[in-house]
Amino acid sequence: MQGPLPRLASAGRRRPAITAACLLAAAGAVALATVALPAAAQTTRAAAAQVTRPPAAQTAGMNVPIKHVIEIMIENHTFDNLFGSFPGADGIPANASFLNPNAYFDSEPNVQPVQATANEGDVYGGINNSTVAEQMAMDYQPGKGYQMDHYTVFPQDGMSAITEFGPQFDPNEQYLAANYELADHNFQPVIAPTQPNVMTALNGTDHGWVYNNLEPGTTPPWNSIFDELTAHGRTWKIYYALPTSILSGTIWDQIIPSADTQDLTTGSQFFTDLSDGTLPDFSFVRPGVGYSTEPPEDIGEGDAWIGQLVNAVAQSQYWDSTAIFITYDEGGGFWDHVPPPVSAGYGTRTPMIIVSPYARQGVFHQQTTNVSILSFMQRLWGLPPLTKLNAKQNDLMDAFNFKQAPAAPPSLPVAPADTIGFHGSGGILTDIGTPGAGSSLTIDLYAETGGLTLDSTVNGTVNLTVTPPAGVPVPSSIPTSVTLTGGLGSFTVKFPTAGFYRIKASGPDGSVGWVTVDVGVNDNTAP
Numbered sequence: 001m002q003g004p005l006p007r008l009a010s011a012g013r014r015r016p017a018i019t020a021a022c023l024l025a026a027a028g029a030v031a032l033a034t035v036a037l038p039a040a041a042q043t044t045r046a047a048a049a050q051v052t053r054p055p056a057a058q059t060a061g062m063n064v065p066i067k068h069v070i071e072i073m074i075e076n077h078t079f080d081n082l083f084g085s086f087p088g089a090d091g092i093p094a095n096a097s098f099l100n101p102n103a104y105f106d107s108e109p110n111v112q113p114v115q116a117t118a119n120e121g122d123v124y125g126g127i128n129n130s131t132v133a134e135q136m137a138m139d140y141q142p143g144k145g146y147q148m149d150h151y152t153v154f155p156q157d158g159m160s161a162i163t164e165f166g167p168q169f170d171p172n173e174q175y176l177a178a179n180y181e182l183a184d185h186n187f188q189p190v191i192a193p194t195q196p197n198v199m200t201a202l203n204g205t206d207h208g209w210v211y212n213n214l215e216p217g218t219t220p221p222w223n224s225i226f227d228e229l230t231a232h233g234r235t236w237k238i239y240y241a242l243p244t245s246i247l248s249g250t251i252w253d254q255i256i257p258s259a260d261t262q263d264l265t266t267g268s269q270f271f272t273d274l275s276d277g278t279l280p281d282f283s284f285v286r287p288g289v290g291y292s293t294e295p296p297e298d299i300g301e302g303d304a305w306i307g308q309l310v311n312a313v314a315q316s317q318y319w320d321s322t323a324i325f326i327t328y329d330e331g332g333g334f335w336d337h338v339p340p341p342v343s344a345g346y347g348t349r350t351p352m353i354i355v356s357p358y359a360r361q362g363v364f365h366q367q368t369t370n371v372s373i374l375s376f377m378q379r380l381w382g383l384p385p386l387t388k389l390n391a392k393q394n395d396l397m398d399a400f401n402f403k404q405a406p407a408a409p410p411s412l413p414v415a416p417a418d419t420i421g422f423h424g425s426g427g428i429l430t431d432i433g434t435p436g437a438g439s440s441l442t443i444d445l446y447a448e449t450g451g452l453t454l455d456s457t458v459n460g461t462v463n464l465t466v467t468p469p470a471g472v473p474v475p476s477s478i479p480t481s482v483t484l485t486g487g488l489g490s491f492t493v494k495f496p497t498a499g500f501y502r503i504k505a506s507g508p509d510g511s512v513g514w515v516t517v518d519v520g521v522n523d524n525t526a527p
Contacts, residue, residue, distance in 0.1 A: 128333055134347060447507065
């Protein structure tokens with residue numbers, strides 16, 4: 001591969017574009033040995049052997065209409081960070097308090113979680129979610145477990161780690177959680193950044209790999225859910241909303257059967273398969289650049305993409321026979337108040353939304369991880385667990401009532417035919433970057449399909465609405481509208497004052513998009 005490549009839905013610091021060498025390099029530069037994992041967590045991480053017990057009992061005697069499972073995995077938010085005020089859920093306690101990040105040599109009053117204001121659709125993108133940083137923030141105390149109280153004192157986190165987002169930022173996810181089901185004790189399966197958690201969700205193990213590089217080197221065979229489904233005559237596809245050439249030579253090649261590389265495909269293919277009636281038994285869907293919700297990408301942009309995906313399923317022939325799981329790979333270094341069980345080796349809670357005609361409406365309080373989705377499919381189709389971790393998972397069957405009257409398809413608040421993507425000068429695979437106060441920034445607008453590719457048929461006016469920091473006027477250099485031609489538009493802006501600036505784009509045929517421009521901010525910049 002030549003030239004700049006996007007950062008592939010991974011954790012840690014974000015830059016406008018990165019080189020191929022950086023793409024395959026480890027994201028965490030701190031040695032794991034500097035913080036000791038609890039012994040139980042080390043034992044759990046080491047348990048990666050194939051489990052040979054008989055297959056879990058199939059749903060014999062049950063009239064189970066679920067024939068298709070879809071997992072849409074986005075990124076880097078904890079449960080409290082997005083659903084801390086959700087009715088009936090185990091949300092943010094009223095007395096939550098943290099050490100003041102400004103207290104170095106002199107004491108300062110403690111701080112409380114802060115609510116993001118309308119100008120901030122996500123935070124500064126420097127929260128450290130490496131294994132070492134997470135261990136420090138979770139604050140393990142022998143005999144007491146995780147205290148979950150050091151999120152503001154790790155140098156790269158500060159107030160960003162305890163900034164919470166209200167329901168106005170992700171209306172689709174809030175709607176789906178309220179009308180179907182929200183799991184409020186879903187933990188990330190390992191204390192690590194993106195790639196180990198994604199691999200664990202698909203393989204039941206991370207093989208002890210705790211870093212974020214896309215190519216971990218020599219490991220034991222992964223023996224993924226894709227291998228298992230293939231061996232048992234089940235179909236699957238990975239729908240990644242990126243050019244598949246970018247994934248060549250990465251970990252994704254290692255976790256799929258060598259004869260099935262065509263099933264690692266694009267986001268656009270998901271919509272094609274829905275309309276053509278060729279949706280596989282298991283669909284694993286991942287976002288493209290600007291839509292992952294990982295800081296500093298705007299939550300609203302990823303939420304609109306989820307709306308497109310779920311709406312497409314709801315309007316297809318598959319609604320009545322499908323279970324959709326909307327998951328987050330890991331917590332991204334954000335605070336969550338519920339300590340994971342030390343003996344399990346889990347990290348913080350992450351949201352899981354269960355969407356199906358047979359989901360029990362309400363909050364699902366049982367303990368789960370994203371590995372539970374493997375257990376659900378294995379129970380559904382009579383397959384054995386892949387690992388010891390997989391074998392001990394809640395299989396999510398209690399989240400469904402297959403005897404209830406099927407719930408109606410959703411009517412999502414934001415489900416446009418196209419979104420408006422905000423990108424840097426490197427193209428659709430480039431983020432906008434983080435300018436300093438007083439510097440100029442050129443933003444390219446793209447009309448993007450649900451597969452997150454350019455829709456060149458879109459022409460017309462895009463209206464821009466800017467929400468600046470409190471007390472700061474809208475920069476005079478931001479136009480009120482931009483014209484799209486062949487799906488493309490562009491404008492250049494200068495932000496004279498530091499802070500978060502949220503821009504909403506409203507374009508032709510209901511197209512919509514959001515971006516938060518982080519101007520001269522850091523880990524302690526208030527909303």
